[in-house]
Amino acid sequence: MPHPETWLRPTPSGLFCEPGGFYIDPGRPVERAVVTHGHADHARPGHAAVLATPETLAIMRARMGQGAGATQQPLRYGEALRLGEVTLRLVPAGHVLGSAQVVLEWRGSRAVVSGDYKRQADATCAPFEPVTCDVFVTEATFALPVFRHPPPAQEIAKLLHSLTLFPERTHVVGCYALGKCQRLITLLRAAGWDRPLHLHGAQQTLCRLYEELGVPLGELLPATVANKAALKGAIVLAPPSAIADRWARRLAEPVTAVASGWMRVRQRARTRGVELPLVISDHADWDELNRTIDETGAPEVWVTHGRDDALIHALALRGIRGRALHLIGLGEDEDDALPAEPGASPILAEPGAAPLPAPEATA
Amino acid sequence: MSVAAFAELLERLVFTPGRNAKLALLRDWFATQPDPERGIGLAALTEELVFSVAKPAMIRDLAAGRTDPVLLALSHDYVGDLAETVALIWPERQGVNAPPPLLSEVVEALEVTPKAELPTLIAGWLDTLDSSGRLALIKLITGGLRVGVSGRLARVALAEWSGQPVEALEELWHGIPPPYGPIFDWLEGRAPMPDPRDAPVFRPLMLAHPLEDKDLAALDPAAWRAEWKWDGIRVQLTAGPGGRRIWSRGGEDVSAAFPEILAAMDFHAVLDGELLVIRDGAVAPFADLQQRLNRKTAGPKLQKDHPAGVRLYDLLFDGGEDLRPLPFDARRARLEAWVERHAPPRMDLSAQIAFASVAQLGEVRDGARAASIEGLMLKRADSAYVAGRQKGLWWKWKRDPLSIDAVLMYAQRGHGKRSSFYSDYTFGLWRPDGEGGEELVPIGKAYSGYTDEELGWLDRWIRNHTTGRFGPVREVEKALVLEVIFDAAQLSGRHKSGVALRFPRIARIRTDKPASEADRLENLMAYVESREAVD
Ligand SMILES: [Zn+2]
Numbered sequence A: 001m002p003h004p005e006t007w008l009r010p011t012p013s014g015l016f017c018e019p020g021g022f023y024i025d026p027g028r029p030v031e032r033a034v035v036t037h038g039h040a041d042h043a044r045p046g047h048a049a050v051l052a053t054p055e056t057l058a059i060m061r062a063r064m065g066q067g068a069g070a071t072q073q074p075l076r077y078g079e080a081l082r083l084g085e086v087t088l089r090l091v092p093a094g095h096v097l098g099s100a101q102v103v104l105e106w107r108g109s110r111a112v113v114s115g116d117y118k119r120q121a122d123a124t125c126a127p128f129e130p131v132t133c134d135v136f137v138t139e140a141t142f143a144l145p146v147f148r149h150p151p152p153a154q155e156i157a158k159l160l161h162s163l164t165l166f167p168e169r170t171h172v173v174g175c176y177a178l179g180k181c182q183r184l185i186t187l188l189r190a191a192g193w194d195r196p197l198h199l200h201g202a203q204q205t206l207c208r209l210y211e212e213l214g215v216p217l218g219e220l221l222p223a224t225v226a227n228k229a230a231l232k233g234a235i236v237l238a239p240p241s242a243i244a245d246r247w248a249r250r251l252a253e254p255v256t257a258v259a260s261g262w263m264r265v266r267q268r269a270r271t272r273g274v275e276l277p278l279v280i281s282d283h284a285d286w287d288e289l290n291r292t293i294d295e296t297g298a299p300e301v302w303v304t305h306g307r308d309d310a311l312i313h314a315l316a317l318r319g320i321r322g323r324a325l326h327l328i329g330l331g332e333d334e335d336d337a338l339p340a341e342p343g344a345s346p347i348l349a350e351p352g353a354a355p356l357p358a359p360e361a362t363a
Numbered sequence B: 001m002s003v004a005a006f007a008e009l010l011e012r013l014v015f016t017p018g019r020n021a022k023l024a025l026l027r028d029w030f031a032t033q034p035d036p037e038r039g040i041g042l043a044a045l046t047e048e049l050v051f052s053v054a055k056p057a058m059i060r061d062l063a064a065g066r067t068d069p070v071l072l073a074l075s076h077d078y079v080g081d082l083a084e085t086v087a088l089i090w091p092e093r094q095g096v097n098a099p100p101p102l103l104s105e106v107v108e109a110l111e112v113t114p115k116a117e118l119p120t121l122i123a124g125w126l127d128t129l130d131s132s133g134r135l136a137l138i139k140l141i142t143g144g145l146r147v148g149v150s151g152r153l154a155r156v157a158l159a160e161w162s163g164q165p166v167e168a169l170e171e172l173w174h175g176i177p178p179p180y181g182p183i184f185d186w187l188e189g190r191a192p193m194p195d196p197r198d199a200p201v202f203r204p205l206m207l208a209h210p211l212e213d214k215d216l217a218a219l220d221p222a223a224w225r226a227e228w229k230w231d232g233i234r235v236q237l238t239a240g241p242g243g244r245r246i247w248s249r250g251g252e253d254v255s256a257a258f259p260e261i262l263a264a265m266d267f268h269a270v271l272d273g274e275l276l277v278i279r280d281g282a283v284a285p286f287a288d289l290q291q292r293l294n295r296k297t298a299g300p301k302l303q304k305d306h307p308a309g310v311r312l313y314d315l316l317f318d319g320g321e322d323l324r325p326l327p328f329d330a331r332r333a334r335l336e337a338w339v340e341r342h343a344p345p346r347m348d349l350s351a352q353i354a355f356a357s358v359a360q361l362g363e364v365r366d367g368a369r370a371a372s373i374e375g376l377m378l379k380r381a382d383s384a385y386v387a388g389r390q391k392g393l394w395w396k397w398k399r400d401p402l403s404i405d406a407v408l409m410y411a412q413r414g415h416g417k418r419s420s421f422y423s424d425y426t427f428g429l430w431r432p433d434g435e436g437g438e439e440l441v442p443i444g445k446a447y448s449g450y451t452d453e454e455l456g457w458l459d460r461w462i463r464n465h466t467t468g469r470f471g472p473v474r475e476v477e478k479a480l481v482l483e484v485i486f487d488a489a490q491l492s493g494r495h496k497s498g499v500a501l502r503f504p505r506i507a508r509i510r511t512d513k514p515a516s517e518a519d520r521l522e523n524l525m526a527y528v529e530s531r532e533a534v535d
């Protein structure tokens, strides 16, 4: 049985499956791409042929129009397909709508490339399904034991409590337009918030698409800053970058919240000017990463991006071989003030502070 | 209510920048929490109740006992703050169904538990709490709450919540210890206002506004009085049949740190003054006084080497008579007569400075270079002594800060909210290295003055230009020029450079200036002042 490292290998363009002739989540335009999900660090524009779930393809079309791939091939969860000499299946990853793990088989050896994933319940997408394999390729965004995401209902309760404390203030929640935004909406609905939710312009397209794809979100209204009074006591969902800019400052005494797994480390949240950190993440936390790896039964784990040092150390303690792939372009620089998925704003600047040149590296 | 509720309040307070929002959170706390929890929580926030039963090492050992050392080290390095690391990494135990402890239970147990049993007790509590609760508990028992809630802010919140005047609260505050049962009974209408009787209570201080140019132009020399603004710590001395206290500006009791002053307070009065180190009538620079601050007690050697004195500014009570409604001139006359009469040891009058015009006063200000002087105080002749910072009554007119372009040499992680960032900077100036070349000599350390954006920038610069590591300290390439401003420069035997800066802070990052063009030590020496006092 061939070891997966003989037929699946990291390249500067991304993970390449030799006998299948395709890349998974390539960071540069390629002939043939298999895309795990629609986040910008995984789904790049300009590929000649793209294979993904129908939902991911729809998301890519909504986000990049013509750039979503010259030819698109939808593959539903669970259906097997032969590409070259390789059999390929997409299995739910529980990350965002349409997100999939890529299950690859070649000559009796099986590798699973999980893309991004989580194990917490999410009403907007199908739950993660563990698949046993010889090599499990995992992310490690939150691979430090300090990252344990609390139950999201508890975080939503904090937001609702804040609305009772400050009923006059607009609560702006910074969240990514794809996935986090819609998940927050379903969480708020589940907590009994049946009033309209207000959306920053950047959040509207994907919310509409989610509804078209069968995820009901309730009444959504555009958040027009001009109508300040109507937004008193309202919840506004906006991209994280809008939290820090003038847009948010024009609202009625906004309470700025951010929903992200990074909010778990309060020291970091605070320097960003976040007033109400909500620890809600679409990535697996430390416990979920370790449990998932154990469930796949894989004797070997490859880490695409994130805190590979801690995860590989923990795996070694229980006899699992770990390998860091250091794939370029996935995730963000760990040293950033608030590393996050695409769209995060840099550290909050003081109003009027002069822009500084980028510190150039010596190495 | 338990530590968990307190943790939620703490977390909101830490993240809430606005004063009004902080007040709203505190009002909600008073309205929703039972006694004695709300009083204990309040005292913990304002640091009237401070525990330091657990050392950081004990907390680290507790976590080390339950986690892998490599993972703990990686986590600590990422998070920065030890208390937060332990709170986050603490493995939750399945099947723990004891409820989280009440604040009052924590306080009680800490008092009666023998030292050897503390780790077990604390670990048991940590098992019942979530990460926010664990962080609150760890900060509470290691004495590092630091949430930025002053006693004053808390009392304003109490006043707003209850509808009682804040001045009344201020007056009786120090007469009644935490958890303030009689105060809450009064505020909720169950009992009359408590009477602190002769208890030595803190009276809120009158504070000054910084003087701006437009105010200066409107200043009528005839209606104003000038004094030096001494660079010590502002204190209130309270003595009478009920006891003696030295209060800091914020109403903290600092009596125990200055026994020689307390011993000299053989009178029945309330005085306002500046606590200073005074040797033979001359005021020493602030660095000297610093040796006496943040100490619980002061031994005979410290008292001898750094003798404390109080320069008197004002007389608030003479015996039982409240002088605060009188105009400043009248109080000043009473103060002068009182000093004549009592001549208390270790105390003297803050002299008044005669001036005929604003221009003349400006010259006086600019001429004062003694390290012990921060600038001038201007007091309106007819101003009553009123609590707080009321505009137009008292002005402070500080000297312009001095400035120097220095080279960043070392950086260290900060504390609290900055602990993930390299935010403490050691910088230096050029001097001859004795071999015909130039070397940098460190002259000071600054950890303020920059914006959040500049902090982020500096942090990244430091990580990208590290040339060496010594524990938490990084040495950096000597390539970045910082404009540092400071209030004074003093000779110092304890510093390698021979100079110490008073209140240095970063004014600007000078990416435009090569390190070789930074200032030289001799430029700084030109600022060093004589240690002679000016009066
Ligand atoms: Zn993703």
Ligand SMILES: [Zn+2]
Binding pocket: A039, A041, A042, A116, A330, A331, A341
């Ligand atoms: Zn990703």
